[in-house]
Amino acid sequence: QVQLQESGPGLVKPSETLSLTCTVSGGSIRSYFWGWIRQPPGKGLEWIGHINYSGSTTYNPSLKTGVTMSVDTSKNQFSLKVNSVTAADTAVYYCVRRDINSGLDYWGPGILVTVSS
Amino acid sequence: DIQMTQSPSSLSASVGDRVTITCRASQNIRTYLNWYQLKPGKAPNLLIYAASSLQSGVPSRFSGSGSGTDFTLTISSLQPEDFATYYCQQGYTTPLTFGGGTKVEIK
Numbered sequence: 001q002v003q004l005q006e007s008g009p010g011l012v013k014p015s016e017t018l019s020l021t022c023t024v025s026g027g028s029i030r031s032y033f034w035g036w037i038r039q040p041p042g043k044g045l046e047w048i049g050h051i052n053y054s055g056s057t058t059y060n061p062s063l064k065t066g067v068t069m070s071v072d073t074s075k076n077q078f079s080l081k082v083n084s085v086t087a088a089d090t091a092v093y094y095c096v097r098r099d100i101n102s103g104l105d106y107w108g109p110g111i112l113v114t115v116s117s
Numbered sequence: 118d119i120q121m122t123q124s125p126s127s128l129s130a131s132v133g134d135r136v137t138i139t140c141r142a143s144q145n146i147r148t149y150l151n152w153y154q155l156k157p158g159k160a161p162n163l164l165i166y167a168a169s170s171l172q173s174g175v176p177s178r179f180s181g182s183g184s185g186t187d188f189t190l191t192i193s194s195l196q197p198e199d200f201a202t203y204y205c206q207q208g209y210t211t212p213l214t215f216g217g218g219t220k221v222e223i224k
Binding site: 045047101102103107108 | 162204213215216217
């Protein structure tokens with residue numbers, strides 16, 4: 001059974017960089033796309049982007065500025081960085097596996113990241 | 118971007134009720150439509166993919182239909198564990214986009 005787990009700081013100061021890592025267990029990262037979704041408090045879901053095992057990325061154009069994803073196949077992990085964060089980046093961040101034919105079929109439990117001084 | 122419009126935004130229902138949620142895409146997305154269930158503090162769950170295919174392990178009381186721009190999620194007999202928020206999502210093109218969500222509450 002594939003499992004995903006987000007990790008990283010729960011509090012980030014404004015203008016600093018948000019950094020999260022997703023660890024994949026029970027399956028190889030060398031298939032599928034691996035991505036990030038976020039949900040601000042009281043709001044809906046927003047797709048941030050995804051990456052494959054070779055490092056090819058696709059980002060949401062509305063967020064492209066300041067967003068970077070990377071993958072470490074040796075650790076079965078992928079990561080997200082969001083630069084120059086503001087309060088609007090406060091959200092629960094989920095890492096996901098994307099199957100082109102069957103959607104976002106595995107999700108992590110999510111991690112709340114608060115942007116505040 | 119493809120806009121996804123879900124309705125209703127919330128509903129109250131009783132255990133055993135039949136519940137229907139609709140999702141409309143701003144352009145033709147063929148059958149690239151998925152449905153998810155979200156509960157607080159838990160990993161979201163894929164219910165239906167490709168508009169009408171039931172994800173492995175999901176109870177058969179969940180079903181999906183539609184193609185093109187209009188889609189439906191139906192819960193045939195609502196169970197206590199089904200009180201949650203449901204989202205549709207188009208996978209036709211990036212950026213992937215979601216509907217605004219439907220919160221199913223206990224009546």
